[in-house]
Amino acid sequence: MTLLWLAFAILLLPALWLLVAPLRRAAVVRRAQADFEANDRTAEQNVAVYRRRLASLEAARDRGEIDATRFEEDRLELERSLLDDTAAQARSPLKPTASGKLAVPVVMVALVVASVFWYRLEGAEGDLEIHRIQQSVMNDPEASLPVLIQRLEEQAARQPDNPNVWRSLFPLYRDSGRAAEADAALTRLLELEGREPWLLAELAQLRYFAAGRELTEDVQALVDEALAADPGQPTVLGMLGIEAFEQGDYEVAIDRWRRAIAGMNDPDSADALREGIRVAQQRLGITPESAGEGPGIRVRVSLDPALAERAGEDATVFVVARDTAGELPPLAVVRTTVGELPTTLVLDDGDAMAPMARLSQVDQARLVVRVSVSGQAEPQPGDLWGRREAVPVGEPEEEPVEVVIDRVVE
CATH class of the missing domain: 1.25.40.10 (Tetratricopeptide repeat domain)
Known part of the structure; x- marks a missing residue:
């Protein structure tokens, strides 16, 4: 855990540097702004423009192009415009470069405290401790299953609301024959996970x-x-x-x-x-099936690289063979994961779901391969899929049929 907090401290250093960096340039920025304001001639230019336009108005009045009423209206408009321009250029005095420096360390401390608090609230420190315990016991030649259970039980007492500690304890209790403790761990896990x-x-x-x-x-x-x-x-x-x-x-x-x-x-x-x-x-009294014997289909399944980011490596992949007419239950079903792709599989009677629907009963089959992003057996929007029609059922030793998962269920 010391290395973890050290890593967090290293990650916080750039953030703290970004807070301090503006202070190093404060004096330079203030001098540049002061020079700009001292040499600014915008107000003089606005007054000059006002005088030129007023002179044009007076000349137009003298020539009789506008009457006295129109002259007064235009002159008031010029004066109003001049006042707006000069008001927009009014500047407050520049503050000293030391102004606000005390707020920076306060913000830095607040950033560190907030980061630590957020990690304590949302981070996985407890899971890291569980992983560390498991690794230390596995690497200790004198450690045993009771030692691992004892140390995980200590973690369960420290972090009773962490589902991963109960998920780790349940199989250990079950495999040790401690049914009551396994039942309690599963019950607690149901309370936490739903x-x-x-x-x-x-x-x-x-x-x-x-x-x-x-x-x-x-x-x-x-x-x-x-x-x-x-x-x-x-x-x-x-x-x-x-x-x-x-x-x-x-x-x-x-x-x-x-x-x-x-x-x-x-x-x-x-x-x-x-x-x-x-x-x-x-x-x-019937002849037992033997997986891998009899007619079947050898299929190579791959995922289109363009869709690779849509599913994680643990997403389930269903490889299903159906009759071409769509009148029977699935003839064969094999399950794998995206992480295993590309892979070559053999579908045969050993993968049948029902005695009345087997690959050996048909000459051709339709292959449908689906990545279940949700983990559900039924297709859901966002799942990925691919298919091949009219695939011959023959000897599994033949060249594999290529099926590319290249579509998205809408």
Whole structure:
């Protein structure tokens, strides 16, 4: 933290210099202004112009071109104009160069205090401390998971309103088998972050396993709330797939696991669900699917450089294969991120969302690639997308089909 505050001090130095710099030139500027005012002949020039115009008016009157009434009106207008010009040139006396110098240190102190106060209020000092603790424990050969939890708990006591400290503690509690503490951390996180679908899903899953894989009323309420906000929430769908599998409803389990895979970011979790699908298929007496086997499409996805600034590296990318007629559910769905682009993917039956809609059932497919800036499964204005029509379904070893994300959803 010392280095951080030192960096802030270095950044403040230019700002303080800009406040002091005008004082160094105050004497030079005052002398220049005084010389200008002493040599200014604008007033004399205005009087000379007035006299020339008045003489012209008098000559016009003497020649009979204007009468006495018109002469008086024009003369009054000239005098009024002269008064306006001279009044505009009236100047207040120049102040001494030392005038106002005391305000500069006051403003400098106020700037430093305001900057520190603003950072304390809006900055990420607490997050930096959490990161520092995590790094120090990881780099300490004698440190352990209980040590990390203890130090994070100390931070939770110091900054209870920082959601990142609870976000760091929750998985540690969960992986340590401390379900009650994990539940409390998630509950606090929900209070701070709002009832986000992924948080509701994590809490539902935690309580589901804590209750011995029983779908209690409390768990069901969390599931319903999460799915109402996000029907494709993968954690909830994965848990519901487990519930269906244990009840012997293997077709429902397969359907829920496929839908969960379509929305997952974690490849390991997706592979575990695919293995569960194969087990469920075996129990149904059908030939299990093998990811990467059978006909499919090899696709290379890239993002148009002109749209690169519209989405962050963590933005979700959906690669979807559909039948050309648009009559079936998605035939295959693969999920990646903008940070992985450009990338080459293989879509096959292992990426299907429903048993009745697979790539192996069609000869051609329509590829749609969408960057979900909002993270939602449904297209939203501002999302980026690209597509290819009538792509042949064949051996995945063939040359990849190029799809460029080059359009914006209006």
